[in-house]
Amino acid sequence: xxxxxxxxxxxxxxxxxxxxxxxxxxxxxxxxxxxxxxxxxxxxxxxxxxxxxxxxxxxxxxxxxxxxxxxxxxxxxxxxxxxxxxxxxxxxxxxxxxxxxxxxxxxxxxxxxxxxxxxxxxxxxxxxxxxxxxxxxxxxxxxxxxxxxxxxxxxxxxxxxxxxxxxxxxxxxxxxx
Amino acid sequence: xxxxxxxxxxxxxxxxxxxxxxxxxxxxxxxxxxxxxxxxxxxxxxxxxxxxxxxxxxxxxxxxxxxxxxxxxxxxxxxxxxxxxxxxxxxxxxxxxxxxxxxxxxxxxxxxxxxxxxxxxxxxxxxxxxxxxxxxxxxxxxxxxxxxxxxxxxxxxxxxxxxxxxxxxxxxxxxxxxxxxxxxxxxxxxxxxxxxxxxxxxxxxxxxxxxxxxxxxxxxxxxxxxxxxxxxxxxxxxxxxxxxxxxxxxxxxxxxxxxxxxxxxxxxxxxxxxxxxxxxxxxxxxxxxxxxxxxx
Numbered sequence: 162x163x164x165x166x167x168x169x170x171x172x173x174x175x176x177x178x179x180x181x182x183x184x185x186x187x188x189x190x191x192x193x194x195x196x197x198x199x200x201x202x203x204x205x206x207x208x209x210x211x212x213x214x215x216x217x218x219x220x221x222x223x224x225x226x227x228x229x230x231x232x233x234x235x236x237x238x239x240x241x242x243x244x245x246x247x248x249x250x251x252x253x254x255x256x257x258x259x260x261x262x263x264x265x266x267x268x269x270x271x272x273x274x275x276x277x278x279x280x281x282x283x284x285x286x287x288x289x290x291x292x293x294x295x296x297x298x299x300x301x302x303x304x305x306x307x308x309x310x311x312x313x314x315x316x317x318x319x320x321x322x323x324x325x326x327x328x329x330x331x332x333x334x335x336x337x338x
Numbered sequence: 339x340x341x342x343x344x345x346x347x348x349x350x351x352x353x354x355x356x357x358x359x360x361x362x363x364x365x366x367x368x369x370x371x372x373x374x375x376x377x378x379x380x381x382x383x384x385x386x387x388x389x390x391x392x393x394x395x396x397x398x399x400x401x402x403x404x405x406x407x408x409x410x411x412x413x414x415x416x417x418x419x420x421x422x423x424x425x426x427x428x429x430x431x432x433x434x435x436x437x438x439x440x441x442x443x444x445x446x447x448x449x450x451x452x453x454x455x456x457x458x459x460x461x462x463x464x465x466x467x468x469x470x471x472x473x474x475x476x477x478x479x480x481x482x483x484x485x486x487x488x489x490x491x492x493x494x495x496x497x498x499x500x501x502x503x504x505x506x507x508x509x510x511x512x513x514x515x516x517x518x519x520x521x522x523x524x525x526x527x528x529x530x531x532x533x534x535x536x537x538x539x540x541x542x543x544x545x546x547x548x549x550x551x552x553x554x555x556x557x558x559x560x561x562x563x564x565x566x567x568x569x570x571x572x573x574x575x576x577x578x579x580x581x582x583x584x585x586x587x588x589x590x591x592x593x594x595x596x597x598x599x600x601x602x603x604x605x606x607x608x609x610x611x612x613x614x615x616x617x618x619x620x621x622x623x624x625x626x627x628x629x630x631x632x633x634x
Contacts (some may be wrong), residue, residue: 176587240588244611248416
């Protein structure tokens with residue numbers, strides 16, 4: 162559709178690169194956020210791989226799910242901008258703006274995901290003042306891990322619906338739409 | 339007539355005149371702009387042909403001379419350059435279009451509805467349900483739109499065949515989005531403008547603009563397969579155009595059993611490339627909460 166094989170190949174490469182970047186970003190971001198939130202009391206990798214701590218794995222999984230969804234939500238708007246701009250030709254300026262837009266979009270998604278995780282945990286910790294959630298997870302309390310995971314995922318589901326609008330607004334401000 | 343009788347008579351005449359004039363005045367106030375039949379002939383400002391007729395010695399227009407409405411559109415093309423197209427819409431054709439579609443107020447009888455561009459889709463709670471016969475309107479518009487499509491293609495410089503879809507989409511997106519009235523020209527039209535009226539009025543809503551886009555695309559490529567998707571879920575009432583194409587990476591596409599892949603085209607709002615729609619609309623589409631209506 163709409164062009165030659167080179168364009169099709171370029172679109173495919175861009176799409177795969179975006180998926181790859183979103184996946185990497187969500188995994189690394191989640192590990193970093195877990196370490197940051199627990200003030201380095203829980204080292205995600207060590208807990209999961211060496212100690213076989215299922216609770217930590219569940220919480221980390223919920224973080225990856227939430228941030229991953231945020232990052233994947235950015236791919237559609239980015240590809241929309243790509244296809245809308247292709248007929249105008251990609252010169253250095255528009256290419257640079259597009260690349261900048263992609264970087265900022267992924268960063269916005271990562272920050273939004275981190276914010277969601279942070280807010281969800283603050284909410285939960287605020288409600289249950291007499292329980293030290295991180296200590297329970299370190300001990301391997303699966304019940305606490307499920308509650309934390311579900312809270313993070315549910316709050317993420319509410320927020321992820323606005324991500325694509327934010328990204329389109331960003332590209333609009335860069336005058337790429 | 340006595341002296342007392344004169345003011346009584348004058349008062350009666352005044353009241354009678356008011357009784358005749360007031361409803362007409364109120365009706366004209368309530369009527370949306372450009373919705374009366376008379377406005378076609380009074381539309382001199384936009385019609386150079388009509389101006390010439392007015393300047394001539396004879397006040398009568400030449401019946402053999404076809405008169406046109408001139409409608410100018412300006413938009414930013416897919417190549418980010420400003421575009422301008424002027425469509426000349428034959429007055430007779432616009433009138434004909436208005437005669438063919440819509441039912442006069444108070445005459446919404448089932449047989450008349452079916453003759454005037456509506457079709458029966460079923461019965462709900464004992465009442466017959468009708469909707470606009472989009473397929474019929476689409477087919478009826480094709481012959482006249484071949485010339486208008488050439489005008490649009492001429493406005494796209496340089497016209498590249500592979501960019502037609504996106505260029506046509508951007509043109510239709512640039513047309514003002516506004517919901518047509520239920521009654522237009524005192525006829526029930528169910529808030530839908532046929533493609534020609536959409537160009538004439540220079541505005542339209544989701545289904546009006548989608549059918550307009552479908553007509554342009556089909557006139558450009560006779561083999562183009564188009565369909566409408568009607569979404570009525572999650573508090574949303576919307577329609578989008580579907581075009582049978584192989585989706586590019588990252589594009590949204592629907593697989594219709596027996597027909598193949600269709601990509602959505604959002605004609606209502608600017609900023610959406612082919613194959614991309616609002617996430618809420620896409621949610622409704624991918625979960626199957628839509629009605630598929632093939633145009634061609």
